[in-house]
Amino acid sequence: MSLSTEEVAKVAVLARLRLSPEELQTFTGQLNAIVDYVAQLQEPDTTGVEPLAHGVEVRNVFRDDVRGEALPREAALANAPKRNAESFLVPAVLD
Amino acid sequence: MNADLLKDATAATLLAQLNAGEVRSEELVRGYLDRADALKRLNVFVHLDPDHVLDQARAVDARRAAGEPVGPLAGVPVAIKDVLCVEKEPTTCGSRMLKDFRPPYDATAIVKLREAGAILFGKTNMDEFAMGSSTENSAYGPTLNPWDEERIPGGSSGGSAAAVAADLAPLSLGTDTGGSIRQPAAVCGLVGLKPTYGRVSRYGLIAFASSLDQIGPFAHDLADAALLLRVISGRDERDATSVDRPVPDYVATLDRKPESLRIGVAREFFGEGLDPEVEAAVREAIRVYEKAGATIKDVSLPNSKYGVPAYYIVAPAECSSNLSRYDGTIFGHRAEDWSPKYPGEDALHPLVRMMMASRAEGFGAEVKRRIMLGTFCLSAGYADQYYNQALKVRRLIRNDFDAAFQDVDVILGPTSPSPAFKLGERTADPLAMYLSDIYTITANLAGIPGLSLPCGLTKSNLPIGLQLLAPAFAEENLLRTARVFERATDWHTKRPAIGA
Numbered sequence: 001m002s003l004s005t006e007e008v009a010k011v012a013v014l015a016r017l018r019l020s021p022e023e024l025q026t027f028t029g030q031l032n033a034i035v036d037y038v039a040q041l042q043e044p045d046t047t048g049v050e051p052l053a054h055g056v057e058v059r060n061v062f063r064d065d066v067r068g069e070a071l072p073r074e075a076a077l078a079n080a081p082k083r084n085a086e087s088f089l090v091p092a093v094l095d
Numbered sequence: 096m097n098a099d100l101l102k103d104a105t106a107a108t109l110l111a112q113l114n115a116g117e118v119r120s121e122e123l124v125r126g127y128l129d130r131a132d133a134l135k136r137l138n139v140f141v142h143l144d145p146d147h148v149l150d151q152a153r154a155v156d157a158r159r160a161a162g163e164p165v166g167p168l169a170g171v172p173v174a175i176k177d178v179l180c181v182e183k184e185p186t187t188c189g190s191r192m193l194k195d196f197r198p199p200y201d202a203t204a205i206v207k208l209r210e211a212g213a214i215l216f217g218k219t220n221m222d223e224f225a226m227g228s229s230t231e232n233s234a235y236g237p238t239l240n241p242w243d244e245e246r247i248p249g250g251s252s253g254g255s256a257a258a259v260a261a262d263l264a265p266l267s268l269g270t271d272t273g274g275s276i277r278q279p280a281a282v283c284g285l286v287g288l289k290p291t292y293g294r295v296s297r298y299g300l301i302a303f304a305s306s307l308d309q310i311g312p313f314a315h316d317l318a319d320a321a322l323l324l325r326v327i328s329g330r331d332e333r334d335a336t337s338v339d340r341p342v343p344d345y346v347a348t349l350d351r352k353p354e355s356l357r358i359g360v361a362r363e364f365f366g367e368g369l370d371p372e373v374e375a376a377v378r379e380a381i382r383v384y385e386k387a388g389a390t391i392k393d394v395s396l397p398n399s400k401y402g403v404p405a406y407y408i409v410a411p412a413e414c415s416s417n418l419s420r421y422d423g424t425i426f427g428h429r430a431e432d433w434s435p436k437y438p439g440e441d442a443l444h445p446l447v448r449m450m451m452a453s454r455a456e457g458f459g460a461e462v463k464r465r466i467m468l469g470t471f472c473l474s475a476g477y478a479d480q481y482y483n484q485a486l487k488v489r490r491l492i493r494n495d496f497d498a499a500f501q502d503v504d505v506i507l508g509p510t511s512p513s514p515a516f517k518l519g520e521r522t523a524d525p526l527a528m529y530l531s532d533i534y535t536i537t538a539n540l541a542g543i544p545g546l547s548l549p550c551g552l553t554k555s556n557l558p559i560g561l562q563l564l565a566p567a568f569a570e571e572n573l574l575r576t577a578r579v580f581e582r583a584t585d586w587h588t589k590r591p592a593i594g595a
Contacts, residue, residue, distance in 0.1 A: 003471070008467070009439070011467055011470050011471045011474065012451075012467065013443070013447075013451070014470050014474060015415060015466050015467055015470040016419070016422065016447065016450045016451050016454055017451060017454050017455055017458070017463055017466060017467065018436070018437065018440070018448075018451040018452050018454070018455035019437075019455070019463075020437065021437065021438075023463075027463070027464060027467055030464060030525055031464070031467060031468060031471065033525075033526060034407060034468060034525065034526065035468075035471075037404060037407075037526055038404040038405075038407055038408055038481070038485075040400075040401065040404055041401060041404050041405060041408070041481075041484050041485055041488050042480075042484065043401075044398060044401065044488060044491055046484065046487035046488065046491070049487040049490050049491060050487070050490055051483055051486030051487050051489070051490065052486055052487075052489040052490035052493055052540075053306060053486060054292065054306045054336065054542065055292045055306070055307075055493065055539070055540060055541050055542015055543065055567070056291060056292045056293045056336075056338065056542040056567055058293065058335070058336055058338065061335040061336075063332065071199055071200075075199040076199065078197070078199060079195075079196055079197065079199075079425070079426035079427070080424075080425060080426065081423055081424070081426070081427070081428070081429035081453075082429065088424055088425055090424050090446060090449070091433075091445045091446050091449050092445070092446075093446055
């Protein structure tokens, strides 16, 4: 298959990445090369094969539902790019 | 400071001197700080605070002097890959995105190091978010290989490998998602071990591909690697994928000959693209094992050829999800200006533009490429064809190992298809770079442990690594099997002739 620059531009918005027109060209070429390369994954017969999401499969890890220590607010806010005394500040979400 | 103290030092020799009272940790650490200063050109550390290091050393010295119990690494410097969170210390992950990030907590591996009395000796350079095989993808410039400063130290844990190779610390921690401990260990002439998935807690390890990432040690020899592995291993309730199994005393059993020494040689690990000098050294290692009484058997891993393509679906898919947290809101870089710049952007909500601009400025090219690839592979209409198919092939790769380990205890091969390549040689071609990990990547997909140890030098004096793979949680036998080779050879004693 071949990805067009329009499709790559759509993926960039999904991925929340601003790409310059030059980057868009470069990535379209490189992504197509990689997608061509991984096409060989269609070769082996995988009929009836269960997908493997983790090499060491651990299932049903439970713990008691007890209240633990939480990160203090000041520590949580300490790395914020923009904040006030008690919250993270972002551009207006609602118009 | 006795200049000979650091020469040919290992953690074991330093611990013996520290415990005998022949040297204080402060003295030792000053020696390493001086050396780090003299070798700044290698660009090993992205952060190293001398006062902070000296404070830790003095504290350990005081405990020792007072006769208080000290841990198994008391006073020994351990360099830390900058992907591991250290409370209130800069933790950049090799990225501009996290340039000013100071984590509010320690990774579990760091907590364990502190409990063991280790001195946290700086944060080491790495490929951005651990994506790369050369450390050239760091936002803070490349690290140079101490054996040849025109060459890469491997990656993504290149700084941690170079730190030990250049004797800037006797031990270091790295992480391995597709070979990022074993390949740098190979090209820097070190022992590097990727534990079984779940052996070491990933809590506080900045996630790249969560089903593949593991933390592991770099060391000059197996005894040191065993010591550091023992310290960091074990179940952690903060990582639900860490496994509740006893941690063997890897150090105590290291010199015991394995009960069974059946070594598999996979023909798939000797294919096209393997450097002849690397192949010759690995073939010689097989002869060493034969002499030591091992049974050598041919094994087949027919699906290993799909390792790199499966990895380049699974890892980017997981990374695109994991790295979505860097959006300029809670932590990390936020762009100053997100007004529409390129065609179509004026239709986007300002919040979306803020995220897009922040991520565009914060991430480097390889990280963007993998986020794009992963987002594409998971997008509507493609997930089944790419992601789910890759997970099925992943099962086939694991099944190959399960079958092979019915007949052999360990599988042997080269770690890296070539010795250290030149800086810049593969940066323009992502696929060529990806193939650096062709022999290491399948262990991550299968979750099994892998180890690289020095097995030779090329004519131009570049280290060659031997890779040994074992079944899940067989680290103890893996180390003992590697030790059979180490006892019979002296490659682990070779160090680069580096002028400070």
